[in-house]
Amino acid sequence: MDWSREEVEAIVADYLQMLTMELAGQSFNKTQHRRWLQGKLNGRSDASIEFKHCNISAAMIDLGFPYIRGYQPRSNYQALLAIVAEEQVRGKITLDHAALAAVQQPAVVPTQTDFTKVKSEAPKKQHQAKEAVNPLLFRAVKRDYLEREAQNSSLGLAGEEFVVQFEHWRLVGMGQHRLADRVEHVSVSKGDGLGYDVLSFESDGRERLIEVKTTTFGRDTPFFVSRGELALSQGAKDQFHLYRLFEFRKSPRLFDLPGSLDQHCLLDPVTYRASFG
Template sequence: MATEDGVTGSAWTEAEVEATVAVYFQMLRMQELGQKPNKAEHNRRLQQLLPARNAASIEYKHRNISAVLILYGAQPLTGYKPLPNFQRLLVEVVGRALERDRALDEAAIRRVETPAEPPLLETFEGFVVEVPTPTVTVNDSRLEWVKRTPIKRDYLERESRNRSLGLAGELLVMEYEARRLHDLGAKQYADRIDHVSKTKGDGLGFDILSFDGDGRERFIEVKTTAYVAETPFFISPNEVKFSSEQPDKFHLYRLFAFRDKPQMFTLPGAVAANCLLDPVSYRATLLGNSVG
């Protein structure tokens, strides 16, 4: 089994980590510019620079970098599933790379703000997948390492504000729900699906009113990202509260890889029971009895 020190068993040096992060970021810049990096070729070059590390060790380190980037609020490189058992040194090196890589910063911002359209899917076969394995746990010290580092990126928050991406995800879910109910032999309920975030506004705590095959209401909140399944998402206090009030009917639909090959997993029940909720910010309103 691999450890945070890599499959060779010896601790990674700062020079080795920096070289690996540099190659990863080169591929990430290409991804954000709409290109497809040749991961195998990049890794072969990296092996020549790091003779003490084999291909498997480098693969694990790339996956560690993906996990760190997600905790920083940045997008990872597609194809390297996040692996959380990383060194504190890696957090520091990735943070420095994020701070100085202006080309990546500009490309990432353009990508997350690019308008999106609902994809045309001939079939929903393979669309719904299992919930990914969590990359961190409650009270995980790795979260604290990132929180104590001043470098942060708001790419994922910017993406969450991309209204065209959110709407495209909701429209795809509307189509999926209609087909799901048709397949269940419940066409009468498919005709009653309501895109409530459009017909009634954003304040209800969910986006789509759908149904189970027996007519039971299903309250669906849709969260969409162009990135990997493990990517964190932003959710409002109202949505969290509503999910706790209606845990038997509430379903969060998480769409990912939306611009390439969209897939989805679902989290039924209260959001707080399924996710680690991090209060990233507070809205502050001056009080009338404040003291100057």
């Protein structure tokens, strides 16, 4: 049964409240929120509500917002959901302030990390179609918070330094101490125009060219690549790796996208915004 506008408005409003609290560092109970929602919805099951939360996460990404941890984006959402989400975020001043503070906050490299728990599986590129939505709809929102975070130089530098440490650990673990000592933070030592940030190595000494993209949000958060980075991933696909760091402030994790980026991601032809659904 399709969700009515009243139901969609209720669940989106509750989602935005939880998202605002998460971005502000305040705790909340998802189960309590879900139970409250059931009184506002037409007998929807827990599974149906959870699935809708995941749809909202996908809509928030398309609006340039982060999403709530644990509600992995499901991109095949209804057009009505997109419309209601866009309507509601416009009036949420506190959400705007919380999101801006979250994406602009400086970052530092964690001092103690168990690198054995850092690697993660990469999301799979999806090809699910959404219902037709006015293409001007999402351009109307005044900020793209994910793009703002991508421009956070403190966060970017901290992520690159983290990867330098990770690569040193990886090579030492393979018994390649000399190669580990040659890992280089090239975006600092040689400038940021090379198309990659860290020079590392394979166990046989071949160069590994690593571009680092860091977010404090979830695994499925889109990232932005430059024309040069995309070209390098295609021209040096046997050497190029994009390391996507996520949940960086909480507990850093990363996944690796080796080779040409367009085989892993859906790339917006104008902004080179890379997403998975």
